[in-house]
Amino acid sequence: MVSSKAKATLIAAVAALGIASPATAESQSYPWCIQGGTYRCWYMTRDQCEEAVNYHGFCVTNPDVARRYGEEVGG
Numbered sequence: 001m002v003s004s005k006a007k008a009t010l011i012a013a014v015a016a017l018g019i020a021s022p023a024t025a026e027s028q029s030y031p032w033c034i035q036g037g038t039y040r041c042w043y044m045t046r047d048q049c050e051e052a053v054n055y056h057g058f059c060v061t062n063p064d065v066a067r068r069y070g071e072e073v074g075g
Helices: 004-025 047-052
Strands: 033-034 039-043 059-061
Touching: 033 047, 039 047, 047 059
Parallel strands: none
Antiparallel strands: 033 039, 033 059
C-alpha cells in the first residue's frame, strides 16, 4: 500500500506540473500584438492582427521580438 504522505506528494507534484503547463503554451511570441490591458502577441502579420480585432483594435509590433538594425516589420 502507498502511504498517505506519498499520495499527497504525488498529488502535489502532478498539480505543480499542471499549473506550469499553460505558461509553456504562451511562451511563443509573435511579431504583432493586440494592445489592450495587456499585450497579446499571437500574430505573424499585421493583417492577421487587424482581422482578429475586426479592424477596430489597436495592433502594435511586439517590443520583445528581436530585429536587426533597420529591419521593418512587414504587414
